[in-house]
Amino acid sequence: MRKCQSPSLLVAVVTLLATLLAACSTTREGSSGSVCPVSPTCPACPPCGTAAAPGIPQPAARPLQAARWSELPGWNEDELAAAWPAFLQSCRALASRPQWPQWKSVCDDARGLGVPTTTTTRRFFESRFLPWRLTNTDGTTSGLVTGYYEPLLRGSRTRGKPYLQPVLGVPPDLLTIDLASILPDLKGIRLRGRLQGNKVVPYFSRAEITAQEKDTPDRVLLYVDDAVELFFLQVQGSGRVRLADGSMVRLAYADQNGHPYQSIGKVLVERGEMSLEQASMASIKQWARANPHRLKELLNANPSYVFFREQPAGLNDGEGPSGALGVPLTPERSIAVDPRHVPLGAPVFLSTSQPDSAIPLRHLVLAQDTGGAIRGVVRADLFWGFGNQAGNQAGRMKQQGQMWVLLPPEAAPK
Numbered sequence: 001m002r003k004c005q006s007p008s009l010l011v012a013v014v015t016l017l018a019t020l021l022a023a024c025s026t027t028r029e030g031s032s033g034s035v036c037p038v039s040p041t042c043p044a045c046p047p048c049g050t051a052a053a054p055g056i057p058q059p060a061a062r063p064l065q066a067a068r069w070s071e072l073p074g075w076n077e078d079e080l081a082a083a084w085p086a087f088l089q090s091c092r093a094l095a096s097r098p099q100w101p102q103w104k105s106v107c108d109d110a111r112g113l114g115v116p117t118t119t120t121t122r123r124f125f126e127s128r129f130l131p132w133r134l135t136n137t138d139g140t141t142s143g144l145v146t147g148y149y150e151p152l153l154r155g156s157r158t159r160g161k162p163y164l165q166p167v168l169g170v171p172p173d174l175l176t177i178d179l180a181s182i183l184p185d186l187k188g189i190r191l192r193g194r195l196q197g198n199k200v201v202p203y204f205s206r207a208e209i210t211a212q213e214k215d216t217p218d219r220v221l222l223y224v225d226d227a228v229e230l231f232f233l234q235v236q237g238s239g240r241v242r243l244a245d246g247s248m249v250r251l252a253y254a255d256q257n258g259h260p261y262q263s264i265g266k267v268l269v270e271r272g273e274m275s276l277e278q279a280s281m282a283s284i285k286q287w288a289r290a291n292p293h294r295l296k297e298l299l300n301a302n303p304s305y306v307f308f309r310e311q312p313a314g315l316n317d318g319e320g321p322s323g324a325l326g327v328p329l330t331p332e333r334s335i336a337v338d339p340r341h342v343p344l345g346a347p348v349f350l351s352t353s354q355p356d357s358a359i360p361l362r363h364l365v366l367a368q369d370t371g372g373a374i375r376g377v378v379r380a381d382l383f384w385g386f387g388n389q390a391g392n393q394a395g396r397m398k399q400q401g402q403m404w405v406l407l408p409p410e411a412a413p414k
Contacts, residue, residue, distance in 0.1 A: 060137040074362030089327040102411035143378025147397030149390035163223040192258025205303040234306035238321035259303035281395030323369030331385030336369035352401030
């Protein structure tokens with residue numbers, strides 16, 4: 001990242017932005033992008049003698065509510081041993097984090113178990129952990145569970161038909177401002193922008209970035225053959241690319257332009273192009289094939305843009321991409337969460353249903369990733385794995401579900 005020419009000015013700008021954000025408690029990354037909402041107009045006074053007593057706001061529910069093991073539906077039926085390798089991966093990552101003292105004892109004991117059976121795994125969690133039910137601020141306990149996967153694209157190191165769509169690395173003029181360094185209450189909130197003269201302004205939108213692609217060949221990692229597949233690669237956050245010479249590379253999320261994510265499926269629904277029930281990754285791809293002349297305009301309706309970095313070429317087909325926790329994701333046993341409410345690395349019992357189905361899906365999973373669209377207490381994105389079959393499952397998953405976080409007593413909320 002290029003250093004600012006005027007650091008004192010940037011600090012002043014960041015301080016002002018932090019102050020404005022602190023005054024707007026509803027503004028968070030992934031929101032409308034405005035610093036503060038427009039001030040509402042003063043409501044008309046009620047007629048004399050009819051003024052209602054002011055309402056008493058209800059306090060927000062605590063996100064973690066103490067629970068009992070008997071409250072977890074399907075806990076005794078899940079093949080818990082299938083989640084054990086993912087749990088050990090979480091322990092490996094937690095060992096280098098500040099919360100390690102709270103996890104050290106259970107992780108050390110877990111490593112000593114070797115390869116436990118499902119019965120042994122269940123006994124371990126029930127004796128060393130406490131379940132906490134995730135609860136939304138309004139007191140409800142259900143939320144949206146979606147899916148994601150690692151797609152496979154076709155690409156080339158050089159531009160030429162059919163490989164015309166550039167995959168971009170992080171631009172050198174992208175500034176990332178961590179507001180927690182100014183106000184600790186804003187932990188986890190970051191602003192992204194660029195310098196324009198002596199001012200920090202929002203970074204370029206998707207439409208602006210794609211319009212400048214030909215002027216920035218030095219930022220291109222490689223080229224792929226399908227604009228829609230590239231768009232969904234950005235939505236998924238990682239993927240693999242088979243190059244024209246037969247070799248394979250893996251692309252991992254590196255950064256984002258700071259603009260809020262806008263679902264193009266929602267855009268198509270609002271425009272009457274398809275119904276809400278029809279909106280899925282497969283139907284969007286079908287629409288794109290039928291409307292190639294309108295595709296660019298649709299993709300630009302989402303101003304968010306993801307930049308990638310290339311990972312080492314060595315690949316293990318059974319090993320997923322690295323998530324936000326810094327460990328490989330495990331198919332059907334890793335989820336993305338909102339880390340403001342669910343500690344990264346923690347085991348989570350997920351009770352939902354299979355994609356487009358009422359068939360129960362009740363698994364012990366690990367909170368090992370995050371996502372720009374994953375916001376809220378009871379909210380999860382289930383990693384399905386690599387390839388077309390995983391993509392089919394992930395693209396159809398829009399289920400309701402409930403979640404319980406499992407924490408050692410040392411990490412329990414006070």
